[in-house]
Amino acid sequence: MDTPGRAWLWRSWRTMTPALTRWAVPSVHGPALALARRDGPVLATPTLRVHALMLGVSNAYLLESAHGVVLVDAGLPLCEEIILARLARLGRRDLRLIVITHAHVDHYGSAAAVRRATGAAIAVHRADAADMAAGRTRLGSIRAWGWAQPTLPLVEPLLRVEPTGADLLLDEGALPDALGLDARIVHLPGHTPGSCALLVEEQYAFTGDLISTNGTAHVQRSYAQDWRQVAASVEKLRGCRPVQSFPGHGPTSLTGAMLAELALDGPAGHAAR
Ligand SMILES: [Zn+2]
Numbered sequence: 001m002d003t004p005g006r007a008w009l010w011r012s013w014r015t016m017t018p019a020l021t022r023w024a025v026p027s028v029h030g031p032a033l034a035l036a037r038r039d040g041p042v043l044a045t046p047t048l049r050v051h052a053l054m055l056g057v058s059n060a061y062l063l064e065s066a067h068g069v070v071l072v073d074a075g076l077p078l079c080e081e082i083i084l085a086r087l088a089r090l091g092r093r094d095l096r097l098i099v100i101t102h103a104h105v106d107h108y109g110s111a112a113a114v115r116r117a118t119g120a121a122i123a124v125h126r127a128d129a130a131d132m133a134a135g136r137t138r139l140g141s142i143r144a145w146g147w148a149q150p151t152l153p154l155v156e157p158l159l160r161v162e163p164t165g166a167d168l169l170l171d172e173g174a175l176p177d178a179l180g181l182d183a184r185i186v187h188l189p190g191h192t193p194g195s196c197a198l199l200v201e202e203q204y205a206f207t208g209d210l211i212s213t214n215g216t217a218h219v220q221r222s223y224a225q226d227w228r229q230v231a232a233s234v235e236k237l238r239g240c241r242p243v244q245s246f247p248g249h250g251p252t253s254l255t256g257a258m259l260a261e262l263a264l265d266g267p268a269g270h271a272a273r
């Protein structure tokens with residue numbers, strides 16, 4: 001085939017694949033996905049395999065593509081052995097990026113250790129970078145449990161961990177092309193100023209702590225630095241219309257319908273009214 005013909009073929013293939021992928025995996029439009037599924041992926045498409053790592057308190061996700069592996073969140077400190085063991089079982093030595101959804105200890109606690117072991121770069125939204133670089137976790141206010149508010153200055157120092165400088169500061173928008181992953185950052189502030197989701201192939205959202213499926217699926221109701229922003233961020237995420245949302249806590253994903261119907265109650269709903 002001549003060169004223009006080959007270029008046309010590649011371009012068509014590149015353009016068509018995301019559309020074909022949507023047709024090829026109708027099952028993901030159905031029920032929520034159970035995240036604790038042996039060693040296999042919780043989601044597999046022709047271009048992406050998602051592995052859920054349930055790291056006790058919180059969830060992390062390994063995103064495998066032909067171009068490399070991306071880790072979304074890294075759990076509490078001392079979770080690195082679980083993450084590295086899963087990478088080894090997958091036979092992947094190409095973890096390239098660790099995306100931290102927000103600077104809380106249960107999401108970046110093992111990021112520095114994983115970086116040391118793999119050489120992967122750590123990325124976080126620029127509004128949370130200073131806290132992470134200081135090893136801090138700021139809990140904001142606990143409006144749901146007003147009585148607990150005075151304890152926060154006592155709790156936050158206990159949550160100090162290894163200072164974790166970011167290699168890449170994130171803003172709203174696409175990840176660098178070189179990662180080969182069709183993904184973008186959606187800034188969802190409120191829980192922390194730099195909270196964000198990674199939206200992959202415009203279909204799969206890795207949402208950090210904006211939503212949780214612990215118990216019944218719910219909007220963040222425990223900790224926030226700005227509850228009004230939490231409410232706005234829920235609406236922003238809904239507007240992205242993800243087919244599946246993978247939360248930072250909880251045993252299942254949320255389908256698009258579950259996200260659309262999620263009640264905006266609790267302190268975020270109160271602040272929005
Ligand atoms: Zn959090």
Ligand SMILES: [Zn+2]
Pocket residue numbers: 058104106107209248249
């Ligand atoms: Zn969390």
